[in-house]
Amino acid sequence: MAPVARIRNVVLDCPDPVALARFYAAIAGGTPQEEDPEWVVLQVPSGPRLAFQPSPGYTPPEWPRADRNGQQFHLDFDAGSSWADVDAAQEKVLALGARPLDLDDQGGKKDFRVFADPAGHPFCLCMIPEG
CATH class of the missing domain: 3.30.720.110 (Signal recognition particle alu RNA binding heterodimer, srp9/1)
Structure with missing residues (x-):
């Protein structure tokens, strides 16, 4: 069966997107794209793209x-x-x-x-x- 779509991001809600992206970069590699602190993306080498966003009342x-x-x-x-x-x-x-x-x-x-x-x-x- 042909896929309908492919996964673009795995998104994690959190209180501090920049800090959490840096934490996962230290584990899995990659460099967080921190231009927008409300949406930080980490492309894990040979792996998924993780994204981090703030969540009020997390x-x-x-x-x-x-x-x-x-x-x-x-x-x-x-x-x-x-x-x-x-x-x-x-x-x-x-x-x-x-x-x-x-x-x-x-x-x-x-x-x-x-x-x-x-x-x-x-x-x-x-x-x-x-x-």
Whole structure:
């Protein structure tokens, strides 16, 4: 089936578009286009275009609650093929201002760790299985 359209942006509401765009640029690469602080675009190299816009009265999503505002959506990032790679990525995102939400791998049953960005959106650092 032919697509009707293609995705142009993944847009995140937040209190500070410039700051959040810079946070994700530090994780995924790219340079935020900051000419308009009301609409900041980040073209992730070899990835999607993320856009950030202010939202009056912004309330961050709650993870893992589904009964009030839920997580709404989340971003997954490939962080490497070993837990050592994920550990190193974890240190970096925490230094950038991320907050841990769920770091329990349940004895190796999960291949990801969950964090919140500075605006409260959940995102995951995922281990890419080798092979």
